[in-house]
Amino acid sequence: MSAVLVAEHLVRRLAGEVPVTLIDDVSLAIEHGEFVCVMGPSGSGKSSLLYLLGLLDAPSAGRVLLDGEDTSRYGEDELANRRLEKLGFVFQFHFLLAEFTVLDNVLLPMRRLGRRDEAAQQARGRELLERLGVGDQAGKRPSQLSGGQRQRVAIARALANDPLVVLADEPTGNLDSAAAANVREILRSLTHEFGKTVVAVTHDGAFAAAADRRIGLVDGRISDGWPPS
Amino acid sequence: MRIELGVALTHLTSRRRQSLVSLTGVVLGVAFFLAVSSLMRGSEKDFIARLIDNSPHITVSDEYRVPDVQPAELRWPGAALALSHVKPQNETRGIRGYRDKLAFVESLPGVRAAPVLLGSAVLTFAGRLQAVTLSGIVPAKMKGVSTIEQKMTAGSLDALAANPNGIIIGSTLAERFNLRLGSTLSVVAPSGASRAMKVVGIFHTGNASYDQEQTFTLLKRAQSLLDRPNRANRFVIQLSDPYAAREMARRIEGTIGYKSVSWVEASEDILSVLLVRNIIMYSVVSAILVVASFGIYNTISTIVLEKTRDIAILKSMGFHARDVRNIFLLEGLIVGLLGSALGVAVGVALMRALAEVTVKPPGVTEVVHLPIWWGGEQYLLASAFALGSCLAAAYLPARKAGRVHPVDILRGAT
Numbered sequence: 001m002s003a004v005l006v007a008e009h010l011v012r013r014l015a016g017e018v019p020v021t022l023i024d025d026v027s028l029a030i031e032h033g034e035f036v037c038v039m040g041p042s043g044s045g046k047s048s049l050l051y052l053l054g055l056l057d058a059p060s061a062g063r064v065l066l067d068g069e070d071t072s073r074y075g076e077d078e079l080a081n082r083r084l085e086k087l088g089f090v091f092q093f094h095f096l097l098a099e100f101t102v103l104d105n106v107l108l109p110m111r112r113l114g115r116r117d118e119a120a121q122q123a124r125g126r127e128l129l130e131r132l133g134v135g136d137q138a139g140k141r142p143s144q145l146s147g148g149q150r151q152r153v154a155i156a157r158a159l160a161n162d163p164l165v166v167l168a169d170e171p172t173g174n175l176d177s178a179a180a181a182n183v184r185e186i187l188r189s190l191t192h193e194f195g196k197t198v199v200a201v202t203h204d205g206a207f208a209a210a211a212d213r214r215i216g217l218v219d220g221r222i223s224d225g226w227p228p229s
Numbered sequence: 230m231r232i233e234l235g236v237a238l239t240h241l242t243s244r245r246r247q248s249l250v251s252l253t254g255v256v257l258g259v260a261f262f263l264a265v266s267s268l269m270r271g272s273e274k275d276f277i278a279r280l281i282d283n284s285p286h287i288t289v290s291d292e293y294r295v296p297d298v299q300p301a302e303l304r305w306p307g308a309a310l311a312l313s314h315v316k317p318q319n320e321t322r323g324i325r326g327y328r329d330k331l332a333f334v335e336s337l338p339g340v341r342a343a344p345v346l347l348g349s350a351v352l353t354f355a356g357r358l359q360a361v362t363l364s365g366i367v368p369a370k371m372k373g374v375s376t377i378e379q380k381m382t383a384g385s386l387d388a389l390a391a392n393p394n395g396i397i398i399g400s401t402l403a404e405r406f407n408l409r410l411g412s413t414l415s416v417v418a419p420s421g422a423s424r425a426m427k428v429v430g431i432f433h434t435g436n437a438s439y440d441q442e443q444t445f446t447l448l449k450r451a452q453s454l455l456d457r458p459n460r461a462n463r464f465v466i467q468l469s470d471p472y473a474a475r476e477m478a479r480r481i482e483g484t485i486g487y488k489s490v491s492w493v494e495a496s497e498d499i500l501s502v503l504l505v506r507n508i509i510m511y512s513v514v515s516a517i518l519v520v521a522s523f524g525i526y527n528t529i530s531t532i533v534l535e536k537t538r539d540i541a542i543l544k545s546m547g548f549h550a551r552d553v554r555n556i557f558l559l560e561g562l563i564v565g566l567l568g569s570a571l572g573v574a575v576g577v578a579l580m581r582a583l584a585e586v587t588v589k590p591p592g593v594t595e596v597v598h599l600p601i602w603w604g605g606e607q608y609l610l611a612s613a614f615a616l617g618s619c620l621a622a623a624y625l626p627a628r629k630a631g632r633v634h635p636v637d638i639l640r641g642a643t
Contacts, residue, residue, distance in 0.1 A: 084547020099243040111232040
């Protein structure tokens with residue numbers, strides 16, 4: 001297997017009267033098809049690391065290589081293009097657009113990329129929703145769905161442009177245990193059924209247990225001692 | 230752009246009341262812009278039309294714009310000269326060789342001209358006196374350059390042509406002196422020469438001063454009475470294209486040398502007042518649209534504020550900053566386009582209603598309709614200004630939306 005996502009000596013500092021270091025010299029490599037969980041106590045920098053890996057935030061030092069490309073030399077628009085083509089995001093709160101139907105939410109990234117015609121986009125959107133078990137909800141608004149269903153729609157949206165990596169930030173943090181288990185299984189299945197790489201940040205031990213690899217993060221640094229045994 | 234349009238439309242339709250209020254502002258702004266503009270421009274055009282119809286397009290007089298240069302000044306240019314005991318040449322005033330000059334003027338394309346000898350005289354009738362302006366005219370030519378024939382309430386210019394001792398007077402003078410067609414009065418020139426003349430026509434223009442003090446007689450009779458044989462001191466000129474008057478006056482003056490004043494030059498003060506009036510009018514009606522644009526700014530700012538999280542999500546998906554900016558600019562554009570279209574419709578309805586309004590100006594017996602201008606450029610101007618205002622109002626919130634940093638929002642939300 002080859003590394004699809006590589007972080008080299010990543011540092012993220014917030015400037016201010018008292019500078020805060022969120023990520024401190026983190027290096028890691030994530031292979032194709034891997035399901036990796038990043039764990040750590042609150043405030044350890046898990047989400048910050050995910051934003052850096054997801055090209056949403058720029059590191060203060062170090063670099064991120066996505067699919068072999070050094071992203072540190074890219075401008076804002078090129079980073080946005082890489083996110084659109086190669087990355088998919090799932091957040092703790094579903095963050096679906098309330099005025100759009102479930103299907104339209106899934107179609108948004110495809111429409112922005114514009115590589116498929118409308119019929120093909122519709123077909124893929126419906127197929128994704130079917131595979132994630134919410135095909136019958138396509139015409140509804142997000143407000144008409146349960147938390148678990150919304151999160152599945154969010155996963156479908158993340159998969160819309162067939163990304164290399166799906167990044168999930170506490171994807172089960174806002175769900176009951178049954179829904180959380182369902183989402184966990186779906187994310188796990190992404191590596192097997194869809195051949196995706198999944199990087200998830202979580203507090204959830206059960207979720208982490210399903211991962212191929214767990215990375216501990218304490219005070220912005222990778223720690224082998226987390227979670228404590 | 231299609232997806233941005235979709236998001237923009239969704240934002241606007243999901244906030245129907247706010248969007249409707251913004252839209253109403255633009256609609257009313259455009260409609261009032263059109264109503265006021267059509268009324269003001271209509272009255273301006275009506276006024277200019279009256280000005281063009283009722284006064285000569287060009288008047289050539291027996292004056293020079295620049296006085297003759299003295300031979301001594303030509304001999305010693307720029308020198309300090311003092312001339313004394315110079316006796317000005319005493320000559321008969323008037324346009325020298327007016328027939329040749331008139332023939333030249335008449336040879337110009339789209340030009341009709343008539344010679345006039347203008348002078349002062351005193352009318353006496355039954356022991357009463359009235360100082361008048363005596364215009365010696367050639368009736369056949371005068372018909373082509375003046376509306377006086379249409380203003381005749383009795384008699385005609387032809388009657389004047391047929392009667393060498395005929396005179397046409399105004400209605401006010403006729404009433405004052407109790408004159409009627411066929412009445413004979415006495416005309417006394419400044420030189421003291423006097424002649425009995427018969428009233429062959431009475432005109433009424435509505436201008437009391439003109440109707441009392443203006444009289445017309447044959448050119449030859451005026452020449453003999455005023456002791457200016459073979460002279461005319463005015464050319465009254467009408468053009469097929471009144472708006473070419475300034476250029477044509479310049480050409481005539483350049484060729485014949487005498488001062489030629491176009492109606493534009495003669496009415497410069499009035500036209501500049503109209504210009505100032507238009508500037509004030511457009512400032513006021515534009516202010517309505519500017520106020521309306523604040524409504525749009527408010528609506529789009531609120532949407533940006535409410536949708537910050539959605540903007541962050543769109544950007545995390547891979548939308549560019551300009552995509553996000555475009556969404557909100559499109560919202561402004563949609564309100565502007567819809568507002569302009571509906572505003573033009575409401576504006577036209579208002580204009581039609583105004584066109585039906587009748588007024589009776591003081592001193593005028595006829596009832597007149599409000600003059601409405603239907604010219605196309607005002608619709609374009611109103612729509613363009615509305616669109617510009619809407620886009621300008623949308624620009625600031627759109628720029629703010631484009632600058633949203635997704636991590637700041639996502640970090641705050643989780």
